[in-house]
Amino acid sequence: MRKAWLFLTNRVILGMVLFLALMAAWEFRVRPEYFPQTLVETDSR
Amino acid sequence: MRSLLVHFFDYVNAVVLVYFIVSAAVYTTLMFISLYTVTLHSRIARRLGYGNLGDSPVTPPVTLIIPAYNEEDAIVQTASAMLELNYPEKEVIVVDDGSTDHTAMRMVQHFKLQRVERVYREFIPAQRPLVFYLNPEIPGLLLVSKENGGKSDALNVGINIARSPYFCTVDADSIIEKDALLRLMAPVVHSNVNTVVSGGVVRIANGSTMDKAMVRQIAMPKTWLERCQVVEYIRTFLFGRPGWNSLGATFICSGAFCLLNKEAVIQAGGFSRDTVTEDIDMIAKLHRDLKEKGRKYRMVFTTDPVCWTEAPHDLGTLAKQRRRWQLGLMQTVMRHDKMIFNPRFGATGMLSMPFHAYVEALGCVIEAVGTLLLPFSLFFSSMPLWFFAMVILLAVSYGTVLSMASVLLADATVRRYPRYRDLWILMAYTLFENLGYRQIITFYRAQGVLQYFTGKHKWEVVKHGGFAARAQAAAPEPRPVEAARA
Numbered sequence: 066m067r068k069a070w071l072f073l074t075n076r077v078i079l080g081m082v083l084f085l086a087l088m089a090a091w092e093f094r095v096r097p098e099y100f101p102q103t104l105v106e107t108d109s110r
Numbered sequence: 111m112r113s114l115l116v117h118f119f120d121y122v123n124a125v126v127l128v129y130f131i132v133s134a135a136v137y138t139t140l141m142f143i144s145l146y147t148v149t150l151h152s153r154i155a156r157r158l159g160y161g162n163l164g165d166s167p168v169t170p171p172v173t174l175i176i177p178a179y180n181e182e183d184a185i186v187q188t189a190s191a192m193l194e195l196n197y198p199e200k201e202v203i204v205v206d207d208g209s210t211d212h213t214a215m216r217m218v219q220h221f222k223l224q225r226v227e228r229v230y231r232e233f234i235p236a237q238r239p240l241v242f243y244l245n246p247e248i249p250g251l252l253l254v255s256k257e258n259g260g261k262s263d264a265l266n267v268g269i270n271i272a273r274s275p276y277f278c279t280v281d282a283d284s285i286i287e288k289d290a291l292l293r294l295m296a297p298v299v300h301s302n303v304n305t306v307v308s309g310g311v312v313r314i315a316n317g318s319t320m321d322k323a324m325v326r327q328i329a330m331p332k333t334w335l336e337r338c339q340v341v342e343y344i345r346t347f348l349f350g351r352p353g354w355n356s357l358g359a360t361f362i363c364s365g366a367f368c369l370l371n372k373e374a375v376i377q378a379g380g381f382s383r384d385t386v387t388e389d390i391d392m393i394a395k396l397h398r399d400l401k402e403k404g405r406k407y408r409m410v411f412t413t414d415p416v417c418w419t420e421a422p423h424d425l426g427t428l429a430k431q432r433r434r435w436q437l438g439l440m441q442t443v444m445r446h447d448k449m450i451f452n453p454r455f456g457a458t459g460m461l462s463m464p465f466h467a468y469v470e471a472l473g474c475v476i477e478a479v480g481t482l483l484l485p486f487s488l489f490f491s492s493m494p495l496w497f498f499a500m501v502i503l504l505a506v507s508y509g510t511v512l513s514m515a516s517v518l519l520a521d522a523t524v525r526r527y528p529r530y531r532d533l534w535i536l537m538a539y540t541l542f543e544n545l546g547y548r549q550i551i552t553f554y555r556a557q558g559v560l561q562y563f564t565g566k567h568k569w570e571v572v573k574h575g576g577f578a579a580r581a582q583a584a585a586p587e588p589r590p591v592e593a594a595r596a
């Protein structure tokens with residue numbers, strides 16, 4: 066248990082998870098309005 | 111479903127793009143810093159020279175520690191070459207780490223060593239040496255036999271025995287240029303701050319002609335894999351490490367040829383035995399220990415001391431090597447994670463450690479995933495095709511320009527290849543290095559990261575082919591004296 070906690074709170078893991086989460090937030094939350102347009106573009110291609 | 115896929119691939123592409131922009135920005139900064147410092151150092155070194163150090167009474171003595179495990183083909187040549195290095199006061203300690211071949215016997219026979227008793231004091235915990243061998247006529251050479259305990263343990267035994275304030279770690283299959291040790295010591299002597307580490311350049315000897323563990327004729331290797339590695343080494347040692355060094359954030363110093371302050375290493379607890387890259391770990395340990403104690407210190411990396419090594423000839427060996435390096439880097443950054451973004455550790459904590467953790471260590475996974483998913487991204491991502499083409503073109507051409515600049519810098523400052531044709535060959539290979547070789551290496555490195563997370567922390571043995579055998583071919587065959595070790 067302690068080992069798992071140490072692993073999860075390691076700054077390398079924390080930093081990477083934070084970066085991936087921020088990017089996900091930006092992709093899935095910040096730019097949803099871009100999404101319908103995206104589908105049209107993809108389909109037309 | 112399709113909308114989710116579009117989202118997912120947009121997300122992957124965005125992550126890869128941000129990773130690329132960050133790494134490119136850091137490498138560009140390092141490139142400009144290195145262009146300035148390497149050129150400046152080259153000019154200063156040419157003017158000041160290092161010849162006076164050879165006769166100076168203030169030049170500190172150095173112990174060369176050669177850990178050897180099953181190195182019977184090369185050990186005699188390497189030890190002989192170390193004894194012939196141009197340096198006023200040195201001792202060579204060969205630590206036979208429980209070899210199962212005739213490493214110790216060849217040393218005993220060739221140098222006519224005799225068993226002696228020595229007082230052994232343990233400053234760093236390590237396995238106790240079993241036997242000491244010495245020839246009174248060669249007082250600068252000591253052979254120590256011990257049970258197998260790994261490279262770090264062998265180095266720690268060497269440190270415990272060493273009598274000099276500085277020691278230099280040398281790989282048993284590496285070749286050091288005759289003046290390299292003096293050049294390595296020059297920044298230590300010229301500095302008014304305690305210099306705890308001094309590192310030099312490692313270059314690839316594949317294709318060159320060896321004679322008695324000396325590089326007699328430098329030439330370009332023949333295969334594409336070796337040539338790509340030549341370009342890669344030049345870029346790493348001329349653009350990466352001098353750049354970090356100028357920022358006071360040295361993080362990697364190759365254990366194949368590295369000068370260290372004995373006292374600082376002992377205070378830091380010696381080389382860690384539970385890592386596969388003890389050299390990377392040592393630098394992090396030193397930074398941590400010295401900063402925590404509030405000591406003033408310096409680590410230097412200079413480009414003129416050169417050590418030659420044999421690079422893997424085939425993809426299988428290269429894969430093992432790169433997996434091990436990546437696994438070691440992961441072990442180090444994970445172990446010393448408290449230094450990351452910690453202002454207490456200065457530029458190392460704020461710049462070098464985060465870069466090595468997120469870009470050098472974990473970045474390869476992002477790069478590998480991005481490369482693997484590229485064909486799918488072309489179909490599913492909302493990004494237009496021209497954008498993909500542009501980013502890929504930009505990434506490859508940027509890497510090529512970076513490699514080209516480092517090859518040109520090497521030619522202008524530390525030129526070793528004699529023919530102009532070699533320069534053009536290297537310039538051509540800067541493209542192959544970035545288109546093909548880099549992608550292969552990325553997957554091996556990602557495997558190394560995976561090994562870390564799956565707990566497969568073992569040392570993968572990297573067999574070297576021709577280099578040691580060539581060295582042995584040049585050496586006189588020792589007579590079989592079975593009783594010598596007894």
